[in-house]
Amino acid sequence: MKRIFALLAAALAALAVVVVARACTFAPPQLEPVAPVELDVDGEGAARRLAEAIRFRTISHQPGTPSDPAPFEGFIRWLVDTYPEVHLALLRERIADHTLLFTWPGSDRALAPILLTAHYDVVPVIPGTEDAWQHPPFAGDVVDGVVWGRGALDDKSALTTQLDAATHLLRAGFRPRRTIFFSFGHDEELGGRVGAAGVVEHLKAQGVRLAWSLDEGSFVIDGMLPGLELPVASVNVAEKGYLTLELVARGEGGHSSMPPARTAVGVLAEGIVRLQGAPLPGGVDGVTAELLDALGPHLHWTARLAFANRWLLGSLLDKALAGTATSNAMMRTTTAPTMLSGSIKENVLPIEAVATVNFRLHPRDRAEDVIAHVERVVAGLDIEVRAGTSSPPSPVSSTDSEGWHAIVRAIRETQGEVIVVPGLTIAGTDTKHYSQISDDSYRFNPMRVGPEDLTGFHGTNERVSIDNLARATRFYVQLIKHAAE
Ligand SMILES: [Zn+2]
Structure with a gap:
């Protein structure tokens, strides 16, 4: 026994020795130093242009409610x-009336083209929340270095700073090789089924295959995890x-x-209660594992101990991560019952009761x-399961491609000291279409x-700082140079 x-x-x-040793050697990778690029860009001008862009009420309403084409x-x-x-140097085409495709022809036709994209439609302001806005959502106010309004982050600022960057390069005499x-999509908030899908059909018909594309889908995030001092640039690969x-x-x-x-x-x-009690199986693997491996070395000691020893503490870590909505969404297909209907009158028994449940597929x-x-899960309850709208998860893109390296380099040159990680976009973007040709x-x-x-984001007081607009313009300038020079 003894x-x-x-x-x-x-x-x-x-x-214990193995666990501690793994945590000790779990260090951030040694990266080649990158010299910061301080391009002289016009932040005030970028703010003025974005403010003007915000004043157009380019709202995507729920399908079935017509959007006004005038804005x-x-x-x-x-x-x-x-x-x-x-507009002088690039070819502009209108796809499905309101989506815009600009082509900046490269001098070397042997190089596969790239795509930078954004959308200029916005979600409506939720009725009743207008008064909660510190500045009216479509006024385009610029106050104390901040541009306010619907679309400031999602996603008009990406559109205007991409065009600011192109203008900057054209004025400098830049000519892309690639x-x-x-x-610029007009219906992303409705799934891009007309705009982005139309662009894909148009490019496919010309036999275009993209080397890579860049869309919205994540940010440089401050305070992503407790104990993390550096901001995290999450470049989402799926x-x-x-x-x-x-x-x-x-x-x-x-x-x-x-x-x-x-x-x-x-x-x-009862069916809904059962469903909420039986989440789809999940866990840390694939992109989420890559993300944790990249963040782990920057965390405080106890978190590092757990992240470095996923082989041993994986199930504890899974439990902890499942406890918050965002990290849970990174780990599994989520289940969200959203709509209910039953009888037409309080004293009439329902002949049919319907619940709508929305899933986001891992x-x-x-x-x-x-x-x-x-x-x-609902077996034995006499419930019929009817399938509605669906689109599959995207393929997972490489973290060792020319595109990935160009994006990471431009981030490190223009965003200060940040941790760059691959990530997973938990909502949808127009790239569900663009990825078909990329x-x-x-x-x-x-x-x-x-x-x-x-x-x-889709809520109240959407805003972006002028500093951000200047940094974004520098980022796109550097990115285009690295990708196309
Ligand atoms: Zn968006």
Whole structure:
């Protein structure tokens, strides 16, 4: 018995040595130093242009409600007046009326082209929240170094700073060797099914295959994890898919004074409760594992101990990460019941009760897997599972391509000291379309944001600083140079 305890103690001691040693050697990679690039760009001008762009109410309403074309036409005319050099030197085509495709032809046709993209439609302001805005959402106010309004972050600032960068380069006499496309979508907030999809069809018809593309989808994030001092530039290499299911329970109907033991609403409610209690299996692997490996060495000691020893502490770490909504979304396909309907009147028994459940598919899952999971979970409840809209998760792009290295270099030259990591976009972008014609697709906006800025995203008080606009312009200038020189 004593021997067994001695052996056990020795094994535990050895394990502790391994765990601590792994944490000690879990250090950030030694990177070649990069000289910061201090290009002289006009931040005030960039702010003025973005403020003007914000004043066009280019709103994408829920499908079925018509969008007014006038602000979109106005925006396109404003672009012509505001970016004359770009309109002179680049070919501009209108795709599906309001999406714009610019082509900057390269001198070497043997090089595969690249695509920089943004969208200029915005989500509506939620009725009733207008008064919560410190500056009206479509006024385009510039106050104390900050541009306020809907689209400041999502995503008009990416569009204007890309065109500011192109203008800067044209004025400097720059001529790309590689062809560069700029695509500016008008219906991203509706899934890009007309605009970005139209651009893809148009380019496909010309036999275009892109080396890589860059879209929105993440930022330079301050305070990403507790204990992390440096900002994190998350260059997202994949994007989750989308699936909506309807759960339908049926009943006999009749007067509510003589109900059955369970009405259709009751059955449906149990189905939803079961579903929320049975999340899709998940865990740290693929992109999320790469992300944690890149962040881990920068964390404080206890977190480093856990991150460096995922082989041993993986399930504890999974539990901890599943506890917050954002990290949970990085690990698995999420389940969100969002809409409900039942009877038409309070004293009428429902003949049908319907719940709408929205899933965001992790790259490891397919729609069929999720449908099978849901059917298993509600088995025995007499609930029909009906499939609605879906799009698959994107492929995962390389972190060792020319595009990746050009993006990382431009970040390090223009964003100060930051940690660059690959990440996963948990919502959708137009790149679900562009990735069909691109070898690699990246998602990153060169704006530095903190948790307080992210509430502006589709919410209230959306804003961006002039410093950010200047840094973003420098980033796109450097990126185009590295990619196309
Ligand atoms: Zn967006």
